């Protein structure tokens with residue numbers, strides 16, 4: 001059996017991977033009809049203190065401060081809306097499935113922070129640069145590297161080997177293909193199918209490392225925001241590995257959309273104006 005088949009089977013049979021928690025399942029099944037599901041969502045968050053503090057932390061970053069701190073779930077609901085609140089809660093409950101302790105916790109925390117930063121930046125860019133107000137930008141950004149969480153959880157040894165190859169100058173995909181014969185965007189896509197996530201999220205996960213300027217996909221816009229946000233997250237200090245190891249490979253694609261002064265201005269603005277200190281909530 002090849003390494004690729006082995007990992008696919010591990011994921012599909014959930015041999016080592018936990019199934020979605022009861023809360024995550026419930027949240028996924030909540031429709032967008034807030035009048036029927038509002039109380040249910042509030043109850044899930046309020047009855048789970050670690051979840052509550054993380055949700056409030058992310059809500060505060062998304063609300064961008066404005067000199068006012070969100071301190072209750074009801075307040076969060078009012079400020080950021082039902083769908084965003086539901087999606088933050090869903091993302092955090094998925095990340096908790098992969099929670100790691102000991103040595104693994106350091107890299108888990110990096111992945112967690114990178115994911116939240118990418119989601120927040122993606123929402124900011126879609127709304128402020130492209131004038132597109134859609135909560136899926138945040139969700140896709142937050143979940144784009146879910147395949148890496150799974151790999152980190154399932155096979156930490158392979159994850160460390162991949163990290164070392166990236167630090168030697170390979171792209172993540174090259175390193176992953178060398179070590180496990182597939183990459184985290186495919187693992188993430190499998191997971192999204194397995195969990196029944198919306199098609200758009202699965203497509204963004206699958207293509208988030210592709211150059212958006214040359215991509216032909218019906219979710220191209222969202223893929224482009226996440227691609228750009230992933231790049232910016234690393235540039236402002238929320239990369240998965242040390243230094244600008246991965247984003248260097250995306251410069252060409254990014255510069256085909258923005259000029260260098262534009263992208264630097266955007267990075268500086270995001271760095272100075274979004275309250276990323278809140279990411280230390282985990």
Ligand SMILES: [Fe+2]
Pocket residue numbers: 144145184208209
């Ligand atoms: Fe990625």
Ligand SMILES: [Fe+2]
Pocket residue numbers: 114118144145230
């Ligand atoms: Fe990423």
